[in-house]
Amino acid sequence: MKWINTKNNRPVRIKDVPEMGMDELRSQIIRRCREGRRVVSFFGMPKGQSTAIYAVLADDDASRLYISSGLMGKDRRYQSITPEAPRFHIFERELFEDTGILPEGHPWLKGVRFGHDRADRESTMERYPFFTMKGEEVHEVAVGPVHAGVIEPGHFRFMCQGEDVHHLEIQLGYQHRGVEDLMIRNYRRSGIHLAESIAGDTVIGHATAYADAMEALAGTEISRRAQSVRAIALEMERAAIHIGDLGAIANDVAYLLGNAVFGVTRTLVINTLLALCGSRFGRGLVREGGVVFDFTPDLIKEFREKLNKVYRDTELMAEEMFESASVLSRLDNTGVVDAEAARNIGLVGPAGRASGFSLDVRADHPFGIYRFYPIHKRTMNSGDVFARAYMRYIEIKQSIDFILEQFESIADDRPLMQPLKKHVPDSLVVSMTEGWRGEIVHCAVTGKKGGIVKYKIKDPSLQNWYGLAYAVRNNGISDFPLCNKSFNLSYCGNDL
């Protein structure tokens, strides 16, 4: 057995994870990736004097996860996997930055987030090795870390020929807060609060991934009702951000009516979420063992009314906007990521689905209530800003439909919250959720006494930032804001 086979939220004992030499793990990975498996997590943990590298591959059609490990030799280097399986590129960069283990032959081995605990202190943000071009017509445009709007910081370096972007390099790391490290040190007291703050626009997505992981390690199945409440909140989060982003896209093409209308429609969604849990972003709702707030019949009635209004208002505005020639002329064929590029980069979430890459954790590796009420995967083909925008519109309607259906069938079982038992010791669990940006992966490893000794987080942004850089190639630089908004990636999610 070269791999141990498991599922989303099903822990495995560390001793049951096959261990081999790093070279063998590498050829195993390459073979499995050729067969259609896909990397979802890749990280190192100290083992004796050496480091063990853990790889988690997903078989999406079979809802299976495969885990294996490779023991690092003394030279702390191995032949890079990226040239054979390009989706590994960002995972290998991350591993290199965290551990100093060198993937030889990696084509683009640069820092990912410049964490405080990175292996090489000499690798600093000031010394970032930007790709450069030379020539009379070539010029560079540098933007950030502080941007014009109210957004998180990051640095963009455009290599332009005239108005056209030949290459965009995105340098991140400004947002590094040391979340994974804090998680291990403080999870007992503030694990869920940290999870809610990994990316403050994805509170429910990350909190659910964290809570699911903790519950799986404790062997606790939370009540159906609590699962439904989590899923309803997750879909509220998705609808709210998608509506807000449609407004932002409208703003970027100077379609101001769209900006105003989507802005207030989003307000209605998040104020409705506040009516449930006291926070417009769903903070304080999800806790290990269930949820803290419940739906009363009155609240269900109010949610139904508000969401029906949101559905109608969104439809009215979106149908008009996506008919408008002046809007479409900016969205169509802008920032194209074709299907092959999307697969190679490993795009996840609506950005991937807009390029025809059909991945959705809710359907492929269902968690919580999605195991019983599956979501139908939707895709588009053109991979441009239009597709990424229209995909959001499709998903807003899908989310609202899902919530309204949940209200028809929400279980009446209790308790809403239950105490967790002790974690199983020496185990590893992979917990995946589908946030509004796409696939969120949390890997938690317990030690001898059941305490968390390793916590690995993957926000969908980690993979998708590279998609944005790719999308703007050969586009006018003035279309960058539009491309950027169509992805709307998380800086914090990348920098952790």
Add this chain to the structure above:
Amino acid sequence: MFEILKIRKNQGHQAIPDVTKAEIRRPFRGFPSLDGSKCGRCGVCREVCPVGAISAKPLSIDLGKCVFCGDCERLCPEKSIVFTNFHKIASTSREYLIVDGSKTADEYQDGAVEARKEIKRIFGSSLKLRQVSAAGCNGCEWELNACGNPNFDMGRFGIDIVASPRHADGILITGPISANMAPALEDAYMCTPDPKIVVLAGSCAISGGVFQGSPALNREFLGRRKIDLYIPGCPVHPLTVVNGILRFIK
């Protein structure tokens, strides 16, 4: 054309008519009402508080640290901590943010923002701020953006967030201030012309929030500068922001 008119008509008038009178519905967690006399000193609140915001003698909560998670309220067996939906909690003083139940929400608000003549004179009818997110998680950033949307519309009071620090009267900071962002924050501050103010929005900016104590932070900037206004929240609510700034400049 008719569709657009239909949309406009359907939307009606969306701005909150008087933001100083608007309320946030329950169960929003704002100003906590504390009753130390009920407290049985079991210590549960201090054990569960993720940020160490609670002190025992007397029972008090530091709103600069609190992330308004509500866990203490939920788990307190004596109901000695109850969060009200009162949102006007911004203050010009860091110490003032520590509340112990001796003031009602209205009394708290009365003394929270120190009126300074020169501030009103210089910024009273126009305040332009440069927002710097220094490892803010995008919660406070979304809410600061919302301050300018058609609902809250703080632009009608002459309060705006501008694109360059050179156009600004001050810096509005969110996030716990990562070491990787500290130099850029300093640059933005230095680029802002005098006289200038510094506003901290959100529990992370004020105290480090859930990230306090992380070796990845560098909060030295705050030690070097005078802070003019503290706006608590996790994230800050737009009405807390708008009312806090209005009290400060009007």
